[in-house]
Amino acid sequence: MLFEVLDYHLLTLISHVMIGVLAILFLWSKAMTFIKKSPPDMPVVQIPEDVAVNMARALRNDVNRALHLFREIALGHDLRKFLGVIAALWVLSEVGSCCDFLTLIYIAVLMIHTVPILYDKYQDKVDHFAGKAHTEACKHYEVLDTKVLSKIPRGLAKSKKQT
Template sequence: MAEDLDKKEETLIEELAEKIHGEDDSSSSESESEKEVKKSKPLASSPSSVKDKIFRLFGREKPVHQVFGGGKPADVLLWRNKKISAAVLGGATAVWVLFELLEYHLLTLVCHILILALAILFLWSNATTYLKKSPPRIPEVRLPEEPFLQFAAALRFEINRALAVLRAVASGRDLKKFLVVITGLWFFSIIGSYCNFLTLFYITFVLLHTLPVLYEKYEDKVDPFVEKAMIEIRKQYAVFDAKVLSKIPRGPLKDKKRA
């Protein structure tokens, strides 16, 4: 009898131990499954993955206003204040008409403006002594240093970036970039044969004041059209690469690097 009781106690202890281990294993497996579900959920519902599927022109992720800096220049380009934008565009048109159509020269214009302004102020200052009135208050004009430094720094950055691109193209490592740069330079050379630098600058200025605001208004229609065009261009480039570029003999340097 004593042996039977001992055996029953041992079996009860073993069953209790197995139940405890089974609960631990199930809880750990449940926690691991919950972790896997939690890990998989944000990937499926993350907003960044949805945004990545939407094609935007030039690969932008910000609104058009922020792409242009988000300040006063962006307000002018996107016609946030129509009076200022119209005044800027009208001033640029007047300058182009004056120098291009009327063939006025910059130095002549500056000299004529200074002659007129100095003559008016000189006569006004002398007339006040006879008329017993206060002389005109000529403001002291001083150009601030910071805007010129910012402009010079931005211009230096863009020039250095352009030089880096030209150096990368000249190194012969990227045939696609080489063809793009050559095509762009050839296109600008054709434009330059039909118009001078001032006309080209004015055309660029007008495009900057028209294309961004039109794109911001119709971006939902422009982006899908550009996406289809880019897909078609990539297909044509792949065909051109397979039929022409891949058959061009490569230099010994590239073969050595790959070997």
């Protein structure tokens, strides 16, 4: 309700909560020293180096795979992937223009928790309809290929020099 009705933002909420927690802990610590008691025992929280390194490596591998995929698509190696990525990015931009980031995160979490359960329950029906949709998409791609893509002039293939 805060985010939609009052146009409150997630980063603002996190900042305000952290300001409140820090202010309460600061005042509590000062009050304890004022009344001659020991300040509250605050544990030291640290991320272990091996965990941080493993997370950075995993993130680096994912980013490198995505960059490699975008490079292969940009070089024109696979038209189907190119059209699929363009369509997915367009759909993502349209969805992003309709709702904010927090709503997208909420929808993603909801889908991550419900779609696998629904697929397990209705796997036969989903596979049947997915097969029909795949067959129909292949027919439309063949029509697109024969009417449009095959008419695009292509240059002569260059032979590789052998040394």
